[in-house]
Every structure is written in structure tokens, then in C-alpha cells.
Amino acid sequence: MSDLAGLLAELQSRLAPHFKAAFLQPAFFQFQFDEDESCYLEVATDGFEFLPGSCHRPTVTLFIDSHATLAGLLTGSIDGMEAFMQGRYRADGNIVMSQLLLHLFAPEDATVVYRVKD
Numbered sequence: 443m444s445d446l447a448g449l450l451a452e453l454q455s456r457l458a459p460h461f462k463a464a465f466l467q468p469a470f471f472q473f474q475f476d477e478d479e480s481c482y483l484e485v486a487t488d489g490f491e492f493l494p495g496s497c498h499r500p501t502v503t504l505f506i507d508s509h510a511t512l513a514g515l516l517t518g519s520i521d522g523m524e525a526f527m528q529g530r531y532r533a534d535g536n537i538v539m540s541q542l543l544l545h546l547f548a549p550e551d552a553t554v555v556y557r558v559k560d
Contacts, residue, residue: 445479445509446478446479446481446494446509447494449481449509449513450481450492450493450494452513453492453512453513453516454490454491454492456517457490457516457517457547460547460548460549461489461490461546461547462545462546462547462548463487463488463489464487465542465545465546466485466539466542466543466546467487468485468486468487469484469485469501469502469536469539470482470483470484470485470497470499470500470501471483471485471497471500471501471502471503471504471539471540471543472496472497472500472502472503472504473503473504473506473512474503474504474505474506475505475506475507475508475509475512476505476506476507476508477508478508478509479494480494480495480496481493481494481495482495482496482497482500483543484497485546490546500535501535501536501539502533502534502535502536502537502539502540502543503533503534503535504531504532504533504540504543505531505532505533505534506530506531507529507530507531511525511530511531515531515544516543516544516546516547517547518547518548518549522541522544
């Protein structure tokens with residue numbers, strides 16, 4: 443199994459429990475890396491799949507410095523805004539979708555809600 447195949451299998455299994463099926467419309471996310479092999483993510487209403495290579499009609503293309511950064515962005519261990527500001531990734535195409543992607547697999551953390559009163 444190649445490094446890319448292993449990474450994609452790991453991401454698939456690690457992110458599956460956190461997938462928010464109704465969060466996005468069907469989309470294709472192309473990932474291009476500085477030196478690592480390309481891959482893409484197909485998101486449907488009932489699931490998702492990571493695939494090696496290039497997608498023919500991506501919704502958005504993300505240019506990322508490494509496979510490790512991709513994994514960190516999707517698992518939430520790397521802050522998307524910090525990585526963007528550091529030049530570790532950028533997006534072409536529907537850039538709103540690139541931001542939504544960062545929340546597609548976000549774990550369900552407890553959220554504190556405050557009610558503001560005058």
C-alpha cells in the first residue's frame with residue numbers, strides 16, 4: 443500500500459464518525475500538494491470518499507503544502523486560518539466551499555452559549 447493509499451484509508455476511517463451528511467451539497471474537493479501525490483474528496487449527501495489522483499471537474503481546488511497539513515486541517519488539529527495565513531494552503535474555485543470543508547468533519551465539541559440581556 444502506497445503512502446497516499448494508507449493516508450486516504452486512515453482519513454476515511456478516522457473522519458467517518460464525524461461526517462455531517464447534510465452539511466454540504468454534493469461537491470468535489472481537489473487537493474494539490476507541493477511535492478506529495480494529488481488526491482480528491484467526493485462528498486455526497488449519503489457519504490464521502492477520498493480518491494487518489496485528479497478530479498475532472500472539482501468544485502474547489504486546494505493547494506496544500508503536504509499530506510500532513512491536509513490531515514491536520516480535516517481532523518481539526520491544525521487551525522485553518524493559521525495555516526492559510528502561514529501560506530500552507532490556498533484555494534481556487536468556490537472558496538466558500540473550502541471554508542465549509544474545514545467544518546465538515548469537525549468533532550462535536552460542547553459549545554457554550556450565552557444569552558445577552560440589555
